[in-house]
Amino acid sequence: MKRSYIPVALLLAVLMLNIIATQYMVHQYFYQNYTNTIIAAVVNVILFPVAFLIYKKGVMVND
Amino acid sequence: MSDKNNKIPFNEDNYTHNINRNNERKLDRRGFMKTLVGAAGVFAVSSLPWGVLAAKELGGLGDKKYPKQKIADLNSVAVGDAVDFHFPGEHDSAILIRLSEKKFVAYQNACTHLRCPVFWQKDEGDLLCPCHHGKFDVETGAPTAGPPRRPLPEIHVKVENGVVYAVGVKRYEA
Numbered sequence: 001m002k003r004s005y006i007p008v009a010l011l012l013a014v015l016m017l018n019i020i021a022t023q024y025m026v027h028q029y030f031y032q033n034y035t036n037t038i039i040a041a042v043v044n045v046i047l048f049p050v051a052f053l054i055y056k057k058g059v060m061v062n063d
Numbered sequence: 064m065s066d067k068n069n070k071i072p073f074n075e076d077n078y079t080h081n082i083n084r085n086n087e088r089k090l091d092r093r094g095f096m097k098t099l100v101g102a103a104g105v106f107a108v109s110s111l112p113w114g115v116l117a118a119k120e121l122g123g124l125g126d127k128k129y130p131k132q133k134i135a136d137l138n139s140v141a142v143g144d145a146v147d148f149h150f151p152g153e154h155d156s157a158i159l160i161r162l163s164e165k166k167f168v169a170y171q172n173a174c175t176h177l178r179c180p181v182f183w184q185k186d187e188g189d190l191l192c193p194c195h196h197g198k199f200d201v202e203t204g205a206p207t208a209g210p211p212r213r214p215l216p217e218i219h220v221k222v223e224n225g226v227v228y229a230v231g232v233k234r235y236e237a
């Protein structure tokens with residue numbers, strides 16, 4: 001039962017991307033670049049299933 | 064991690080001695096990952112309203128309809144000249160610039176910094192705000208220098224039968 005911390009690192013990276021995308025989204029909204037706002041929102045939404053998959057993989061393989 | 068909870072203190076019918084609660088509050092790797100996934104979920108859900116609002120703006124719900132309004136006769140504006148006018152309301156001052164034979168641009172001329180009027184500088188080819196020396200690109204209305212950070216709201220113009228009309232505002236925010 002050797003546990004790997006790679007999924008943890010990946011999830012932290014996802015969280016970082018989430019923060020960046022959210023900040024970008026809010027700013028672009030107030031700068032009235034609505035296309036960029038939508039792109040950032042979509043990135044944020046897609047990151048959730050990505051995070052979930054990383055979690056699933058990490059738990060099943062290593063625990 | 065002592066074994067104290069695993070010992071049967073004395074011999075009796077004890078129904079709880081074998082419940083190991085030692086690690087109950089420890090945030091282990093799995094729990095930490097669950098938290099991170101949850102955080103990603105919160106981020107995802109909370110970006111939805113922003114996306115919806117932005118989509119609405121793009122979809123033109125923010126675009127109000129205004130009756131078209133005559134700005135000037137085609138021949139009265141020389142190439143490179145500017146005309147001041149008011150659109151859509153009589154207190155919304157705006158500026159029309161003739162860039163070439165065919166090309167007109169018009170903007171709401173309140174500077175996006177502190178709403179001073181913006182002037183057309185023919186020799187420099189810039190829209191200049193004298194208050195704090197803000198500058199705007201004449202082709203797009205985007206700020207190029209000084210304090211303004213947002214573009215000037217663009218007014219759509221149309222040339223019909225030798226007359227220049229204002230037909231709509233890209234977006235106007237007070």
Ligand code: FES
Nearest residue numbers: 174176177192197
């Ligand atoms: S009001 Fe135009 S630059 Fe400050």
